[in-house]
Amino acid sequence: MxxxxxxxxxxxxxxxxxxxxxxxxxxxxxxxxxxxxxxxAAAPHPALRLPGNVDVLALAPSVAxxxxxxxxxxxxxxAGDPEFRRYNRADDGxxxxxxxxxxxxxxxxxSSALGAAxxxxxxxxxxxxxxxxxxxxxxxxxxxxxxxxxxxELDAVVPLTRGDAAAPEYQAxxxxxxxxxxxxxxxxLAESPDKPTTGVVISAGRxxxxxxxxxxxxxxxxxxxxxxxxxxxxxxxxxxxxxxxELVTALGLHDDVLLFDREVGEEDFYDxxxxxxxxxxxxxxxxxxxxxxxxTPVVATETPFGAPEVLSEGHGGLLVPVGDVHAxxxxxxxxxxxxRLRSAHRAQAxxxxxxxxxxxxxxxxxxxxxxxxxxxxxxxxxxxxxxGAPAEDRPLPTAxxxxxxxxxxxxxxxxxxxxxxxxxKEEGKGRKGVVDFAVESGGTxxxxxxxxxxxxxxxxxxxxxxxxxxKERRLRHGRCTLGGARDIGxxxxxxxxxxxxxxxxxxGYLRLRVWSRPSHAELVTVDYSDTxxxxxxxxxxxxxxxxxxxxxxxxxxxPARTLAAGRVRFEGGWFGAELNMDxxxxxxxxMRENWDVLLTDSRGGEPVRVARIADDQVVRRDVQRFPELVxxxxxxxxxxxxxxxVVGLRPYFTADNELSLVVTEHH
Numbered sequence: 001m002x003x004x005x006x007x008x009x010x011x012x013x014x015x016x017x018x019x020x021x022x023x024x025x026x027x028x029x030x031x032x033x034x035x036x037x038x039x040x041a042a043a044p045h046p047a048l049r050l051p052g053n054v055d056v057l058a059l060a061p062s063v064a065x066x067x068x069x070x071x072x073x074x075x076x077x078x079a080g081d082p083e084f085r086r087y088n089r090a091d092d093g094x095x096x097x098x099x100x101x102x103x104x105x106x107x108x109x110x111s112s113a114l115g116a117a118x119x120x121x122x123x124x125x126x127x128x129x130x131x132x133x134x135x136x137x138x139x140x141x142x143x144x145x146x147x148x149x150x151x152x153e154l155d156a157v158v159p160l161t162r163g164d165a166a167a168p169e170y171q172a173x174x175x176x177x178x179x180x181x182x183x184x185x186x187x188x189l190a191e192s193p194d195k196p197t198t199g200v201v202i203s204a205g206r207x208x209x210x211x212x213x214x215x216x217x218x219x220x221x222x223x224x225x226x227x228x229x230x231x232x233x234x235x236x237x238x239x240x241x242x243x244x245x246e247l248v249t250a251l252g253l254h255d256d257v258l259l260f261d262r263e264v265g266e267e268d269f270y271d272x273x274x275x276x277x278x279x280x281x282x283x284x285x286x287x288x289x290x291x292x293x294x295x296t297p298v299v300a301t302e303t304p305f306g307a308p309e310v311l312s313e314g315h316g317g318l319l320v321p322v323g324d325v326h327a328x329x330x331x332x333x334x335x336x337x338x339x340r341l342r343s344a345h346r347a348q349a350x351x352x353x354x355x356x357x358x359x360x361x362x363x364x365x366x367x368x369x370x371x372x373x374x375x376x377x378x379x380x381x382x383x384x385x386x387x388g389a390p391a392e393d394r395p396l397p398t399a400x401x402x403x404x405x406x407x408x409x410x411x412x413x414x415x416x417x418x419x420x421x422x423x424x425k426e427e428g429k430g431r432k433g434v435v436d437f438a439v440e441s442g443g444t445x446x447x448x449x450x451x452x453x454x455x456x457x458x459x460x461x462x463x464x465x466x467x468x469x470x471k472e473r474r475l476r477h478g479r480c481t482l483g484g485a486r487d488i489g490x491x492x493x494x495x496x497x498x499x500x501x502x503x504x505x506x507x508g509y510l511r512l513r514v515w516s517r518p519s520h521a522e523l524v525t526v527d528y529s530d531t532x533x534x535x536x537x538x539x540x541x542x543x544x545x546x547x548x549x550x551x552x553x554x555x556x557x558x559p560a561r562t563l564a565a566g567r568v569r570f571e572g573g574w575f576g577a578e579l580n581m582d583x584x585x586x587x588x589x590x591m592r593e594n595w596d597v598l599l600t601d602s603r604g605g606e607p608v609r610v611a612r613i614a615d616d617q618v619v620r621r622d623v624q625r626f627p628e629l630v631x632x633x634x635x636x637x638x639x640x641x642x643x644x645x646v647v648g649l650r651p652y653f654t655a656d657n658e659l660s661l662v663v664t665e666h667h
Contacts, residue, residue: 010043021048052415112147203277267480274342315352412445433456497519517541519541520613524537535579575599620653
């Protein structure tokens with residue numbers, strides 16, 4: 001069959017775009033699938049990883065997803081619908097024109113706004129289906145009656161939860177002859193529940209009030225005394241980002257919480273040991289299923305349409321009352337303290353999520369198509385031929401990679417045939433380092449020993465696949481799970497510091513960030529007193545430890561200056577240093593200065609930057625923020641006639657994950 005999926009855009013990494021990509025993946029093995037975007041370019045966002053054999057048709061490729069090319073409001077979208085302001089009269093015209101000539105056998109709309117539009121458009125010989133992403137009760141009352149009236153014209157409606165499917169509006173649709181069938185949102189499943197322990201808790205979702213992210217932060221803070229060493233990752237966009245940063249600072253969680261301003265990916269859940277869902281209301285069980293699908297047990301609130309629909313207490317997850325910080329903390333501690341329980345629940349989680357796998361969801365839609373085909377509404381169309389680029393012309397060579405317990409990477413190739421070699425080449429003018437790895441028989445897997453990459457200099461490297469004729473093709477970034485990279489044990493046999501992490505370029509290609517240094521000071525914690533910062537970490541590589549270690553500050557602004565900030569204690573590979581704020585005040589010349597933090601030993605060689613590199617974060621600058629240490633300058637610091645100023649000192653990470661300080665005079 002020829003199936004079209006209507007979505008607002010694929011140009012962004014949004015929930016709607018991801019839903020379109022996953023649904024297309026669940027159907028494309030058995031059908032010709034085209035994703036039709038109302039706004040934005042046809043090229044999908046690289047993070048969506050849309051299968052290469054799915055066509056994309058953009059109705060308005062020159063119109064950005066958030067722009068309006070017509071001041072008149074839409075007549076097809078119901079006034080008052082949450083997405084009403086997204087659309088205008090020009091969108092109506094483009095939709096009508098396309099659908100009247102589409103030749104599709106089935107058209108599936110992925111939002112209530114597009115479902116209403118589809119119900120009012122003529123699509124010759126096609127079955128029209130709307131997927132309802134949010135419970136009907138979430139729609140404004142002014143919208144529901146019109147929604148029910150319009151949806152009577154459709155062949156089928158797909159609510160995402162069983163609870164929503166029982167709503168009175170759906171009963172009315174059934175009475176009108178519309179097929180109503182609950183089908184879960186498709187999920188990509190992890191291959192196995194066996195994955196490295198990372199010590200990571202993840203909280204993902206929009207940073208809005210009903211998500212109750214503050215409950216996650218308070219609960220995590222309560223676990224630190226009994227279960228130190230864990231890290232919380234908050235992933236999501238939204239208006240409360242600044243408020244959450246301030247709460248992280250107030251709770252003293254600056255070393256233990258990372259805030260990511262982006263949509264969550266499957267790899268984020270895979271790299272976590274526990275997922276935390278603290279929302280007071282959910283539109284579907286998707287936030288829970290996303291974690292379960294990556295073999296990650298869940299602590300989740302007992303909210304309608306959410307965790308209780310897929311979880312039973314103690315099987316793949318733990319349920320807690322909405323807003324109960326203490327119960328949430330106890331559930332987290334229960335998982336943190338018991339690796340065997342987490343392991344057992346990982347396997348259960350994967351089994352539970354199997355009901356939402358792309359294969360299972362594809363089967364459910366297949367059955368729905370057969371049901372509406374057998375109905376009396378309209379006539380089944382013929383399969384369209386042509387249209388869109390042939391699938392064989394569009395596959396892109398892509399690499400998925402995961403970190404193994406020994407620090408090596410397993411790379412799986414997709415969209416590649418005849419691969420013989422995986423090639424890593426240094427990027428940049430004058431850089432010639434090349435390392436080759438054999439592709440195993442079958443041409444789909446390779447193993448990268450990161451020790452072999454130790455010949456590469458510090459910088460960046462691109463990754464290529466080479467066929468039997470020596471032709472290179474640059475690889476795109478697929479699904480890279482890096483949780484195991486947090487284990488530093490595989491560095492012990494190298495006589496210098498070497499760390500490599502894969503990441504996606506803006507164009508979606510796979511690139512490696514390489515750190516390679518004779519000596520390295522890895523920062524682990526930053527603690528505060530009234531007047532000082534206390535830094536702790538470990539040393540790796542070439543250090544002369546018989547004499548003194550010194551902590552240095554180096555001013556970036558002119559006049560350049562290096563300041564001895566204090567002695568460093570060293571024991572068993574670990575260092576500890578106090579950075580007294582008075583030192584930065586005495587050296588201050590400008591109202592705002594930047595100082596780099598370094599260590600040096602008794603050899604008198606080039607000082608070494610203190611950094612946080614031995615982790616799975618390519619860039620920490622935007623995800624980890626330290627609080628500011630503020631105090632008034634001591635009396636007489638610059639002489640009796642100079643007024644004292646209030647000065648703030650804040651540590652931060654540079655783009656290379658190296659520690660620096662910004663010293664700022666406050667007014």
